[in-house]
Amino acid sequence: MYYSFQLLVFTDEFAINNLGIFNHAIAGLSEIIGIIFLSLSISLFYVLKKNINGQLPLFLTVFLIQILILLNFIRYIFTDSPGETTIESIFLNMIIFLFGVIISGFFIFLNRKTLK
Numbered sequence: 001m002y003y004s005f006q007l008l009v010f011t012d013e014f015a016i017n018n019l020g021i022f023n024h025a026i027a028g029l030s031e032i033i034g035i036i037f038l039s040l041s042i043s044l045f046y047v048l049k050k051n052i053n054g055q056l057p058l059f060l061t062v063f064l065i066q067i068l069i070l071l072n073f074i075r076y077i078f079t080d081s082p083g084e085t086t087i088e089s090i091f092l093n094m095i096i097f098l099f100g101v102i103i104s105g106f107f108i109f110l111n112r113k114t115l116k
Contacts, residue, residue, distance in 0.1 A: 007034025056115035
């Protein structure tokens with residue numbers, strides 16, 4: 001929800017602060033990614049409210065997205081190539097996604113029988 005809100009409401013500022021540049025292509029991609037994150041977040045809240053039985057593919061999709069984004073941030077940190085942004089900004093984003101991966105993985109592990 002945090003990233004979808006940031007990407008949709010503060011597209012310009014988010015692109016400049018986290019990517020270091022801004023143009024219409026980046027704004028469009030940021031908004032599309034924000035819509036995807038928002039859709040997945042709303043789906044997760046709906047599933048958690050109603051019933052999580054049989055929803056393993058949805059939770060694995062979110063978990064996989066979080067892992068891939070986390071690995072991308074880790075790659076930027078280890079190669080020390082943040083582009084036009086700062087390592088501190090990338091590190092903060094990496095920490096946020098690390099907590100997301102841990103929480104999602106823990107949730108999936110605890111509910112693995114119910115999710116199937």
